[in-house]
Amino acid sequence: MTVHQHAGKKARPEDRINIPKVVSDYFLKTPNVNHETEQVSFGTSGHRGSSLKSSFNENHILAIVQAVVEYRKKQGFDGPLYLGKDTHALSEPAFNTAISVLIANDVPVVIQADEGYTPTPVISRLIISHNQTQTTTADGLIITPSHNPPADGGIKYNPPHGGPAEGDITKVIEQRANELLAAELEGVLDVAIEEAMASSLLFKQDFIQLYVDQLDQVIDMQAIAKAGVTIGVDPLGGSGIEYWPVIAKKYGINIDVVNPVVDASFAFMPLDKDGKIRMDCSSPYAMAGLIELKDKFDIAVGNDPDFDRHGIVTKSGGLMNPNHYLAVAINYLMTNRDWPAKAKIGKTLVSSSLIDRVAKKLNKPLAEVPVGFKWFVDGLQDATYAFGGEESAGASFIAKDGSCWTTDKDGFIMALLAAEILAVTGKDPYQHYLVLVDELGKPCYGRVEAVASSMQKKILTNMSPDMITVTELAGEKITQVLSHAPGNNAAIGGLKVETDNGWFAARPSGTEDIYKIYAESFIDQTHLEIIIEEAQSIVGDVFKAAGL
Structure with missing residues (x-):
């Protein structure tokens, strides 16, 4: 990717978002459930989108949080839900929407004492600490799109283990949330935010001191x-x-x-x-x-x-x-x-x-x-x-x-x-x-991206080692082709090709219409560039073989 001429320079007025429009579109725009890009979709870390594109709006949060409530009820989670938010513009309204749904469903909710911001690792630590010391079972939600641009919003669910929800959990939440969207939110319970904030089910704690006091552990x-x-x-x-x-x-x-x-x-x-x-x-x-x-x-x-x-x-x-x-x-x-x-x-x-x-x-x-x-x-x-x-x-x-x-x-x-x-x-x-x-050798590491159709992404996700017909990569013998991770034998959603001094991995993006190639060489930068070039060719050949 070519470096933008203003990269590394302070944002200009024209680079800034219109915050009032971003927030108002959260409430005013309604997602079209027939459009895939406007449905609830959990990637590797929750659902993300933008109110401007009708992919992160009030209806999404109403549906997602109701789906989480129903999931935790089926699982018998009877403790509090720790709720955090970051500083994105959409996090504040989504935070209030989430509280409104949780309280309406009789879920005890714990938030930062001053209704301020709470980092992801703090929510994880709070869940773990509660479940180690209390008889009830806690979980959590974090309103954040991580490092994404200012117009984006996001929400992720952390079950009682305190970490990101596994795929089998997010699929259940995602499917139910989209059902609720398609049903025009019939089945979603919520109350006015004023009522929710005054509820006896809403608890406030000083998360900051609780977390900081434990850091020396x-x-x-x-x-x-x-x-x-x-x-x-x-x-x-x-x-x-x-x-x-x-x-x-x-x-x-x-x-x-x-x-x-x-x-x-x-x-x-x-x-x-x-x-x-x-x-x-x-x-x-x-x-x-x-x-x-x-x-x-x-x-x-x-x-x-x-x-x-x-x-x-x-x-x-x-x-x-x-x-x-x-x-x-x-x-x-x-x-x-x-x-x-x-x-x-x-x-x-x-x-x-x-x-x-x-x-x-x-x-x-x-x-x-x-x-x-x-x-x-x-x-x-x-x-x-x-x-x-x-x-x-x-x-x-x-x-x-x-x-x-x-x-x-x-x-x-x-x-x-x-x-x-x-x-x-x-x-x-x-x-x-x-x-x-x-002592161990100097690595040269790189990553490139390319546009990919939904069909091409599907092909990449389901790639198998027998699709790779070449025996060498950048002048070295291929020693291993992986479609499953050696650490846990889980499908990697792509492919990794290794030699003694280099490797590449190709996998589709979970949130964008692109695929990514990661590569590394322990020889030099030129060798890395050859690996990337040949990796792109290998992926291209797989697409051609599939008629794409």
Whole structure:
């Protein structure tokens, strides 16, 4: 993709959204259930869309939340539902809609004390803590489209394990929600928001203090404070913005929130690679402002609006590639925590093979799973996984004592871990990365996208190894062709082709009419480009064989 001429530069007036229109369209536009793009559709992390496109409107939330209520009732979940929201413009009205439906259905709801924002990892932690200590069974909803542009909205369901709902759960919710939409919401119960907010079923708690007070169970906060590590934080206007000052005060850590602004238009953001406003904390373009300040802090960090992703900036190397940081984090944790030797390292199959090499070096078991954090939930819950991470800068790991921390991605602990690594070892994460690649080889990683029809996406989803007729990739013998992840034998919804020094994976997008090719080379950039070129040719041949 060509880099937009304004990428990395502050958003212009013409780049900003019309917030009043985005919010009014949430209430005024009604989705056409006969249009696939306007139906409820759960991807790898909930339903996302835009009110402007009739894909995220009041009717969607009414139907989805009613479907969740019916699901949890059938499952016998009798505890509270923890409800969180991020700072997108559509999150506020969707939050109120959700409360109205939940209260009308006699569901006890717990929200942040000041009706403020709540990050995804906090909801996960609250669910886990409740279900470990109480006799009732809690679950949760988070109103967020993650790092998506300002006009988007999203909602995701976390069942009692605290992590993203599995596919068999989301299919039930999705199907029922679309039935309710088709029935013009007959069967949906809701009450006026004033009545809901005054209900005895609505409870308010200080989520911030509850979460912050437990952080030293998973991060060596004392080491960070003692070493005097300075941390610059850009919350990118996200839901964790009020947490950082509390963390600083509680643990005596030198934290400077360099951007304290919450603005639903995210007008303070530098534009992303494609010229859009996108709160992607792993993008050097979106993180341009923080990168400029890197020399002011020992470690600088950023997070996306729901704080399930992390961006790490070091003095020595600038913004770290998410794959590189995952490898460093795993190497550090596995050598500085007293965890069970059999606890696995979890990675998605499109994450860097540098992680595989780290696991082999440390003689630790590795589990490679399909794309989606939901595949790590069970392992993190019972601590058979010590770590689970994705190439898209999302990860979590178990507590210092080997118990479950969160079963969803936690941008706070991944950010604070970077400071702990520096405090304990005297080297920042990028310096550790240089040591790793000197020993294990330097990866070159890339990802490309291409337009794909629904039929082409279906072909890709159901690809099998026998569809690959070539025996070499970029001059190397193909050693393995995978349609199922080796870590759990789950279908990957695409294909991965491997050689000794490179690989590519092709899979369709769950939310857009595109397919993605991920690739990596341990030889050089030129070899990577050849892998990508040949991967595109291989996928093209599969389409041709299918008459597409």
